Structure formats: C-alpha cells, structure tokens
Amino acid sequence: MAAIEASGLGRDLPGEVPVTLVRDIDLAVEAGEFVAITGPSGSGKSSLLYLLGLLDLPTAGRVRIEGADTTGLSPDQLAAIRLARIGFVFQFHFLLPEFTCMANVEIPIRRLGALSDAQARDRAAMLLDSLELADHRRKYPDQLSGGQRQRVAIARALANDPAMILADEPTGNLDTRTAHLVFDLFRALARDQGRSVVVVTHDADLARMADRRIHLVDGRIVD
C-alpha cells in the first residue's frame, strides 16, 4: 500500500479562461521513499504538492492517503488527516513570531491533543534536539538564522509523527551548503524513519539526492 497515491489527478482554476494547473497525474509514493518533484516555474509542482497534501482539492481524479480515498471528505476531515498524518515545510518557515521555537513545535501536538502538556514539551524538545537545535529552544524565530528556522519548521512538521513530509521549495531561501544539509535531513527522514518525503525543488543538484525524480512540464509528468 502506497503512502500517497494519486490517480488521474487534475486541477483547473475556474474562470473566464480556465487555467489548468496539473492534469492526468498518476503517482504513488511508498513509505520510506524520498521523491523530488522538479520542473520549470509554472509547471504545477507546488499545485501538485498541495493536492497530494490535501491542502487543495482536485477537479479530476483522486488522492488516496494510506489506502483511504479522500474524495468527498469534508474540510474538517481533511484537516484532521493533515494534522495527524502529513507534515508541511514551505519555502518561508512560517513560524509564529510570537512563540518560541519550542512553542512553535508544540502547537500541532497540542492541537492534536493526544499527548499531555508535559509529554508535548518532551516531544518538542526531543525533536529540536534531534535537529541540533537544543540550544535554541527558548529563542524566538527572529533570533535564528535561515537554516535554523527551516530546521525548526521541519521539527514542527514532524511534531505529530506524520507518515509523510511534503516540502515546497524548502531550500529556496538557503545557501547551497545549508540546502544540502536540509536535503540530507530529508533523506534521513525517509531512509531511517520510514517516512514518505516529497520535495518540490527547481534545483537539479539537490533533486539528484532523492530516490526518485518526477519532472513536470505544463502540469504533466514527463519522462
């Protein structure tokens, strides 16, 4: 059973002149697999990622998460799946500026509510430690470097121990060395922890670090 499976996936933007973001996507990502989605800008990479992550709804086809069809689920049900099973990382870290790194990582855990406050703290600390951010727990996002912030964002994505991590240009704002470190991290999340990792990037060098590359042109998978 694939972690994420898309079949005949398409997304049109309605309007006087309808715009097709992606079409006819058939794709399966297995557990423990690290997949890179590449393509020129405007090729629909991000749109595809949002569809796979249930942030956006397809206008054609369907997405199965761990074997379960998500077609027709209510927004609240989709939110519940995202909360428990999917972790997002974006180009901008999107950390809440009023909260410390610890508190930022705790937010998804507390929202899920499966752990006590003390357990949530422990888990957030553990995640930050594992990303070598132990010294920065009490700092606010604007006190960190770009790479550190992105690692906090990854810790937050991992907060509820999701089966899949979806990242949209996660290294877009990072220098090459830091970008490689982040990609190493993604690879480890897939290989060592058995998570499915899907990363959108326009950087061919970085994409080479993935197990599999999917190239998108004009909303379709090529080669």
Add this chain to the structure above:
Amino acid sequence: MALPLGLHIALQHLLHRRRQTLVSLLGVALGVAFFIAISAMMQGFQRDFVARIIDVQPHIIIKDEVREAPMQPVERAYPGGAVSLRGLKPMEEVRGIRGARNILATLEDLPGVHVAPALSGNLLLRFGGKDLSVNVTGIDPARERKVTHIEKDLLSGSLDALYTTSNAIILGEGVAKKGGIRSGDLISAVSPVGVVLKMKVVGIFSSGITLMDNFDTYVLLKKAQVLQNRTNVVNRVNLRLDDVELAAPLAAQVERQFGYRSEPWQEQSRNVLGIFVIQNAIMYSTVGAILIVACFGIFNVISTVVFEKTKDIGILKSIGFRDRDIRRIFVTEGLIVGVIGTVIGWGLGWGLIEFMASLHFEMEGFVRAQGFILYRTPVHYMVSAAMAIASATLAAWVPARRASRLNPVDIVRGS
C-alpha cells in the same frame, strides 16, 4: 502552558499589539464606566423623584371632572340610531363632587385606603404691596395628615393651628420667600369670586418638589368654601393607599363606580414620567454610541491582526487547524478585550459614582437636592457587561469569519 491552545495564541496576538489592544480596552472600559455612572445618576434621580411624589402627593386624586361629556339621554336610549341634537346649551351647574360624603364613606370602608376631601382653587395673596397668585387647598387636617405628607413637611407651625387660629393659612416655602412672608404675618387673601380675608400665616412647609413649594397653600376646608363662596362643596377627594401599586387599578374602579375623573399618581405626574422615558432613551443612545465606537476599535484591532497574521493563518490551516479553530482564536481575542475592558470599566464606573457622590451643590429642578442622587445596583454592572461583551464578540466575529475563510493555498503559494 496550561492555557488552551486557541486562548494561548489569541493572548499572544493581543500582547504583541499592546498599544492597539490598550486603545480598544479603553474604549470598552469607557463605555461600561459611563453606562454605570450615567445609569446610577439618572435612575437615582428618577427613583428619588418617584419616591418623593409617592410620599408627598396623594396616590389617587378624584376630581370634579368627567373625562368625556356625558351622552344625552336620547343618545343613550338609541345608541347608533339616527339621532342628531343641535343647538345644545350646557346646563350651568355648581361645580364640585356630588355626593362627596357618600364617596368618602364608601372609600373609607376599604382596607388600606385613607381618604381626605379637599377644595382647591386659586387665591391672590397681598403682602407689603406684592401680589402672589397661588393655589389654595382647603383641607380637613385630621384626615389630611393620613393622606399627604404636608404635616411632616412643615418647617414651622403645625397643621392643628388651622383649627386653633381663625383665618389661618399654611404657605409653601417658595411662596413665603417670594413674598418675604414669615410665620405669624398677617396677609390679605383675595379669591376669584371677590371674597377678601385677612389671614394669618401659621406654618410654612417644604416638600422638596419645586412646583408645590412655590405655588401651594393650605387652609381649612370650611375656610376655602367661604373663599370660593361654595358652601359644603368639595372638588377633590385625595386617597392614600398602603400599597402604592394598587393606585392604578383602584383609580380605574373608582372612576367606573362614581363617574368622576380619578387620577393615580402615575397620571398626575405623567409629564415628568414622560420626560424620564425620553431621558432614558437619550442615555441609552449616548452609551450605545460610545460602545459602538469601542466596537470599531475592537473591529479595527482584530482586522489588523487578521491582516498581519495571514501567513500564520495559512500555516495553522496547513498544519490541520479547522476553520472553526481559526475563527475561535479571533473571536476569543474580541472576548478577551470585552471581558477585560468590562472589568476595567466596572472599576472606572465605581470610581466615577463615588466621585459624584462626593460632590455637593445646590440643585433645583423638579426636585431640590444637595448633590447627585445616585442609585447603586449590581444590575447596571451586569447589563453593561452583557452589552460590552456581546458587542465586542460581535465586532470580532466579522474579521474572525474572514480569517477562517482564507484559503491556505493562496497564502503558502506566496513563495
């Protein structure tokens, strides 16, 4: 950390916008404070006034008038018939309540009802070259003291002096002051029918109700009948009830039974009570306006937060916050401003009331007082809290709904 997550986020938003939050808090607080202070002042005055008129005036006055001209016998005999009377001439009759003795006896038998007859009219007082036009009421002191407050309001003299001194008169404080008249002075009284009497001032009263003090005088009933040249005539019957609330129904019953116009105290003071209604309307619209302004403050701060926090909303939604979780965060922010603003407003309002209570000045309107008459009640605090919190929540609802409808894809795609 024990705070619920939504509340935690809401508090952080407000704490990071201290100045704006403070301004909206102040708006709510001022609205609440003014409401409490103005309500205390207005209701204090109104309740005091009602208490005074209930205390001072008769609860029901039966007058020698009828509300509508009586129907002609022929009209009564053929109601709705094609009867038309023309050139009717009204019959000249001596005014007064007919069968007053009978009415008095009937009403006196009712439990909890005290009755006194009176004859009221006008009088011109002459003293030291001054003419004063006043109302004169002829009373039966023994009965009157059970019905009105006149005896307790006497500053000098006594009600019984009306019996013991011939041609005795009691003046209102304002009448005495205007005429420069003192207790014991002899004054000339001229009635509209031309009777002239030398009268001796045996008492001066002060009721606290300006109109009465400035224009009312009292003489013995018999003396009033002489002045008006209406022997044995009574044109008013005054009633006092043990239970004030029964005044309106009893007045209606008396009017049905005897046909004479019977006015309960509410009707006697209808002008003033009507002004109170307008007064209250003005007060509530003023306070309402303050609260509306406060609401705009809240609306403004939360709209700003929503606008500034668009990215946060996007990430929270992508993490898995539902629309209603987002909405709750921002409504909570309005609620927090409403609740804290209310508590501050309670303090301010209490302080304002105590400040007003400490002021002393002479005031003369419908009634005389030496400062603000304040009515303190928890009801004002509760009502203001309910209004403030409800409007704060409502003001937050609009931007909160907008926030909850933001599409996370539009936000995170910003990259």
